[in-house]
Amino acid sequence: MIIRNVKEKIKNHKKTFIIISIIILLFLITIIAINVHNDKKRKEFIRQETERVRQYSAITDFRNLDEVALYLNCKLIKQQDSKRDNVKYDVYMELPVKVDDENGNYKNFVENLIQFSAYVLKYKNFVIIDEKNQTSILVTCNEEKQLIEKYYINNIENYFELAERKQQINELKANEFKGAEITEFEISSQIINELIANNWKSDKVNFGTQESFYRNYNIYFDEGIEVRVVAGKVFNIVFNNKYQNNIINNLNTKSTIEEIKNSLGKPTFDEGSLIGYKGKDIYAFFYNNQVSIYPVEQYETDEIAKAISEKNVENSNEKVFVDAIKNIWKDYDIYDFDENNVKLQYTLKGLAVKYDSTTKKGVIVYNNYKGKLLRKSDFRGNYK
Numbered sequence: 001m002i003i004r005n006v007k008e009k010i011k012n013h014k015k016t017f018i019i020i021s022i023i024i025l026l027f028l029i030t031i032i033a034i035n036v037h038n039d040k041k042r043k044e045f046i047r048q049e050t051e052r053v054r055q056y057s058a059i060t061d062f063r064n065l066d067e068v069a070l071y072l073n074c075k076l077i078k079q080q081d082s083k084r085d086n087v088k089y090d091v092y093m094e095l096p097v098k099v100d101d102e103n104g105n106y107k108n109f110v111e112n113l114i115q116f117s118a119y120v121l122k123y124k125n126f127v128i129i130d131e132k133n134q135t136s137i138l139v140t141c142n143e144e145k146q147l148i149e150k151y152y153i154n155n156i157e158n159y160f161e162l163a164e165r166k167q168q169i170n171e172l173k174a175n176e177f178k179g180a181e182i183t184e185f186e187i188s189s190q191i192i193n194e195l196i197a198n199n200w201k202s203d204k205v206n207f208g209t210q211e212s213f214y215r216n217y218n219i220y221f222d223e224g225i226e227v228r229v230v231a232g233k234v235f236n237i238v239f240n241n242k243y244q245n246n247i248i249n250n251l252n253t254k255s256t257i258e259e260i261k262n263s264l265g266k267p268t269f270d271e272g273s274l275i276g277y278k279g280k281d282i283y284a285f286f287y288n289n290q291v292s293i294y295p296v297e298q299y300e301t302d303e304i305a306k307a308i309s310e311k312n313v314e315n316s317n318e319k320v321f322v323d324a325i326k327n328i329w330k331d332y333d334i335y336d337f338d339e340n341n342v343k344l345q346y347t348l349k350g351l352a353v354k355y356d357s358t359t360k361k362g363v364i365v366y367n368n369y370k371g372k373l374l375r376k377s378d379f380r381g382n383y384k
Contacts, residue, residue, distance in 0.1 A: 088124035188246035
């Protein structure tokens with residue numbers, strides 16, 4: 001009798017467990033169905049809102065940050081009062097682009113984001129923070145005049161202009177200094193002298209405290225220094241107007257173009273606000289209260305010449321050839337490769353390898369390439 005009662009209880013418990021399990025399962029299915037339905041409704045709402053906002057044709061059409069984010073394909077996370085001095089709002093967003101990508105030009109996107117956001121925030125000072133991409137955009141405004149005064153990307157003013165200027169100088173380095181006369185000058189900067197003494201190895205010199213990084217440059221804000229390192233060696237060092245010491249002769253970032261010319265003589269390159277000199281150990285460019293320094297490279301070209309002369313474009317794989325060049329010279333500053341394009345560039349050495357899907361440009365030798373030059377008979381295929 002007791003055994004029968006126990007069996008009945010066990011049977012009843014099983015039934016109860018099954019019933020409860022079914023109820024829980026149905027409940028979960030219902031919750032999932034509701035969430036799926038709500039998610040579909042949310043996505044449809046966002047789609048409709050995006051289509052509506054994309055019809056805007058003037059800044060005055062925007063009403064809030066949600067609409068700004070939708071229009072520019074950003075994800076608005078939150079807006080809150082800022083604890084920063086002289087800043088009203090912290091705006092957290094995920095941007096659809098990585099602003100400091102040197103292969104992209106996002107100036108128009110960033111300035112649209114700033115203009116639209118400033119309008120809906122009534123021209124109070126604000127900062128846009130993209131934590132995922134480690135980007136901050138600080139915007140200062142004139143609330144009374146309803147104007148944007150300045151903006152700083154990762155604490156850098158004139159961010160895009162400076163990036164464009166660096167690229168311009170790199171191109172000048174590759175094309176303008178072949179056979180240029182050496183200007184005699186004294187290097188005053190202890191940092192540059194230490195770099196020269198240590199073959200430009202970045203770990204041999206103390207630049208200060210690195211506080212940021214943008215477009216391949218380590219940023220030392222307090223010291224007024226920006227450094228680009230390639231393969232463990234300094235490719236370029238820039239002194240901005242925070243740097244107080246003399247750099248060449250008695251010249252510093254506060255020196256005028258007239259003072260520079262009076263001290264160093266006729267520039268190797270002169271474009272008004274940008275002038276450049278070739279010294280024994282360095283190239284020096286002066287512009288916009290900044291001094292940009294590059295090393296004058298000393299290097300062997302025998303192995304590179306051999307690798308190029310043995311290359312037959314028609315019968316070998318471009319990536320294999322590019323990898324061979326990379327293994328000889330590891331200090332390239334640009335390398336891009338996909339199924340349609342190859343680009344390997346040594347700006348300081350004056351050599352590049354370029355192919356694309358339609359035209360094989362091959363090996364390009366720039367004016368600042370020095371050492372062993374290749375004979376025309378060494379070239380096979382479409383070399384320039």
